[in-house]
Every structure is written in structure tokens, then in C-alpha cells.
Amino acid sequence: MSRPVRLGTPPATIDALEPPKRRGRPRSTGTLHCDRCHGQVAKIRVRWPEGAICGACFTQAVRSFGVCPQCATERLLPGLDASGRCICRDCAGITRPLMDCSNCGAEAERFRGGWCARCVIAADLTTVLKPHDPPDLRIKRLVDTLTDSRRPESIHTWMRGTHARILLDKIGNRELDLTHEAFDALPRSSAVEHLREILEHHRILPAGIDPHLRYFERWLHRRLNELQHHPEIALAIERFATWHHLKRLRAKVGTANMDIACRDARQEITETGKFLLWVYESRGHPAGDFDQSDIDAYLSEGTSTRWHIRNFVSWLSKAHRGPGELYVAPRYARTEPSLGQSRRLEVIRNAIEMDEVALPTRVAALIHLLWATSLSRIVRLRRDSITLGAQGMLISIGSTPTEIPEEIAPLFWQVYAGHNNQQTANTNTEWLFPGRSAGQHIAAPTLQQRFKVLGLDPQSTRNTTLKSLTAQIDVRSLAEMLGYSAETLAKHAEKSGNYWSSYVEAKAAARRTGQPGPHRII
Secondary structure, three states: OOOOOOOOOOOHHHHHOOOOOOOOOOOOOOOEEOOOOOOEEOOEEEEEOOEEEEHHHHHHHOOOEEEOOOOOOEEEOOEEOOOOOEEOHHHHOOOOOOOEOOOOOOEOOOOEOOEOHHHHHHHHHHHHHOOEOOEOHHHHHHHHHHHOOOOHHHHHHHHHOHHHHHHHHHHHOOOOOOOHHHHHOOOOOHHHHHHHHHHHHOOOOOOOOOHHHHHHHHHHHHHHHHOOOOHHHHHHHHHHHHHHHHHHHHHHOOOOOHHHHHHHHHHHHHHHHHHHHHHHHHHOOOOOOOOHHHHHHHHHHOOHHHHHHHHHHHHHHHHHHOOOOOOOOOOOOOOOOOOOHHHHHHHHHHHHHOOOOOHHHHHHHHHHHHHOOOHHHHOOOEHHHEEEEOOEEEEOOOOOOEEOOOOOHHHHHHHHHOOOOOOOOOOOOOEOOEOOOOOOEOOHHHHHHHHHHHOOOHHHHHHHHHHHHHOOOOHHHHHHHHOOOHHHHHHHHHHOOOHHHHHHHHHHHHHHHOOOOOOOOO
16 A cells, blocks of 8 residues: 655644543642643652652652663663653662662662552552462462552552452452352452453453453343333343344354444344334334334434334344334435545644654554554454564555555554553453453444544544545455455445446455455446
8 A cells, every 4th residue: 555645744733633631630739840840739759860850750750661771771760861861860860769669679669668569569469368378379370460560559559449359358268269150149340340351361260251242241131120111122122132132242252343243232222122112102002013104103203323223123024024024224324424635644644743642542543544444443453463574564454464654663563562551450462452451452432532632533534545545456455455345345446436447356356255246337
């Protein structure tokens, strides 16, 4: 594919975009001046050769590790040189003994009693979990896993939570066995599922049911309980969910984005319940006893979300009424959102240069902007999707790897080699864009929300990118690169004014892959 154009001055959209919100606890203001962040603060934590350092700057400094650019030693880098580079405390002239653990001797912030955070949580976890009384190798592995976190401070904060402490006490008192059956017997809560995901990710527990599918089943149970006053509706939804959705969702585990699949299933079931209630309350018919006129009336009165009853009506017609007796016509968008090529280049520039936005978000945006990859596929990219070869850095989105433009390859390398979202228990993950939950990738809706600060609308960007690519590359090669079907790309090729050549290539690709080719329009 062609490399992005090197643009001139940054577009005005960069300044016009709303800056990302600062995460974490808001900083307090005061009358004292911090010589590092140059802010007005309420309290000065330490005084170093460079001047007064506030608490936030101190915390960031004592958690910065790397190779000192002056003495070339790998260690803690709390100081700054004249050019703003992080340097070690010897080169910075920092002599105050606030960064040596009195227990293990490591360079780190003294967290409690002169000990670093890692030593503190190791002692606390040993006290609570009692891995040697009686000896239990699984509990010992849990202690080691939590202690080895890249940010032990976050584990300490998590342990202080009421729900987490109750679970840890139960494990330490041997009241909670480390099995799926024991966790299933507990009251449902985010703390229970979070701990279960940690245990599964680190193979202390065997891999169980997919967490998204597990949440869907619990949601379905709650939904059916809400309809207990309408037993006929609850029965219809239970049958639809069991024989249509659950059967398909279980078959998709490991091969599809279960987050998206379960979200879609929940929406269809919710809309089906609304429809059956409408039939009962507005038309006076019991659940399941409606005809085509009821369907048409329901769709004509409401919003476009009502079309999500289509799968239910199709399933009901095939299972109980006979094929074709009830029908919901597919709904097509009246307009196709798109943006101009110049605007797309502006957003690409935003993704490259907006350093204040998290790097994984910018790299994910570049994948979407340059390869028109759907968000559901981006979030499921694994680290082995990026490889280094003789031609440079490659990314595998479809069946054929494609070259990453050398101008942006360093950004991709930083994400590939970095440890994003692995601050707590999601270490050694295979996902290129890990989520906050152990062993899980980032959710597509979360990624879409983060794209907003770059001025990126996924739907319009996808249409514009595909239109541009199909005008440059034949459909067969493009289908192998992007993972789209030949039929889909042929439609976009037609819109780009390259229909006939794309038609031939798409037909050849269809014969080779077994996919249906585009219909010839005279």
C-alpha cells in the first residue's frame, strides 16, 4: 500500500480538539512552586539539586527506570539533566536516602517502614494468604504473581478494598478453594470475576468459560427474572436465547470477538422483549401470537433499533410458523458517511503527532486509518501480528502481511516492545492492545471512545479508506491484505470509479476462496 504523505504545518484541528482528561486523583493547588512541573502546589515533597519537587513529580520520578544517558547504567532515573532527559541520582547529585528499600536494598520509593512497595505487599500477602500454613503451591503462586506486578502500589490499593480483602481472607483461611466451582458458588461481583480472571490468566486456575459468555449468561438470568410477571414472554425469550444465541455464542469462543458478539446478542434479546411487551400491551395479543401486520406496525412507529427483532422473527418463523410466514426486511442506511481525503490525512497527522494521547490509542488509530481495519478486529490483534523481516516491519491483518510505512514503524515498535496495560496482573499477555482485565484485550467501544480525541469517526473513516485503497490496489490482493471479502471490496471499488477491473479480480478471488463474487450490473 502507498505510504502516507508527509504533511506540512499541523492542521488547525489539532488545536481545536479537546485535550484528553488527566487520569487519576486531581492535583491540589497552593502557593508553593514546583521547579519540575512549574505548578503551584500545596506541599513540597523533597528538595533536590534542581529545586523543590512536589509530591506528584516525586512519585513519577521514583518510578522511572531505564539506562542513564550519562553513565550508561540501568537503574532508577529520578533526576533530569539540562535537556530534560531522565538521569540517575548519582549523575543528578541526589543524595537524600529516600530511594533505598531497607529490606531488599532495591532503588525504589520507601513505601512503609522504610520498605519498598514490593516488599510490603509480599509481607502483607504472606500474612493474609498463609501459603505455608498449610503449604499450598497454588496460593504460593498467587502471592508471587501479585508481588511481581510491574506496579505493586496498585496491588496494595486493590488489597485495601473491602471485597478484595474478604476474598483474600477466605483463601487464607482455606474457606475458598481455588476452583471454578468454588467461585461459581460465591455471590456475583466484579471483585470475584477480577480475581478469577487473574487466576486463569496466570494458569493457577484452568481456563474456564469465556468471561463475556459468562457475563451474558448471568445477564440473561437477570433479564428473565425481570419478566417473571409475563411468563409467556419470558418463555419465548428463554427459548430464543437458548436455541439461537447461546448455541452460536458457544461455537464462537476462541474464533470471534466475544465482547461484540455478546453485546449484539443482549441488544437483540432486549429489543425482542420490548416487541413482545408492545404486542401484549398495544395489540392485546399473547406472546408469540402475532402476525405480519403487527410487525409492520411496530417497525413503522419507532426508532431504527426496533429492526433488531429481525433474527427473532426469522427464528420464530422457521421454528414454529414455517419458513417465510413472518418477515422483517433488512434495513439499509439511507446515507453512507464519509470524509474527504484531506480530512483523513489531518487525522493521520493527529495520530502521529499528538504525544499527549496514549501511544497504543494512536497506533490503533493508524491501523484503522491506513488499513480500514474494523475496531472489533483491531482489539483482537496479537503481538505476533507484527513481525520483522528483510523488507522491514510487517503487520498481518489478513492472510498476507503488509509493510508498515517506515515513517510510523517506530511507533508500532514501541507498542510491540512495550508493556501497555500490564501494570497489575495482566502481564505477559499475547494481545497487542491489552485491556484492564487480566488476560483480556481492550474493548472495541472503549477504543472507539478514545478515538474521539483524535477527531476520528470509525465508520466514515473506514468508507473513505476503502474507497481510496480500492482505487489503487486490485481487489484480490487487497482482500488478502485486509481480510475483507472480495464482494465487499468490489462494492467499494465501484464507488471509487474502478469497478470493471475490480469486478474481474473479485470474480477470480471468489472462485479461489469460495466466496460469492459481485453481481454484474448492466
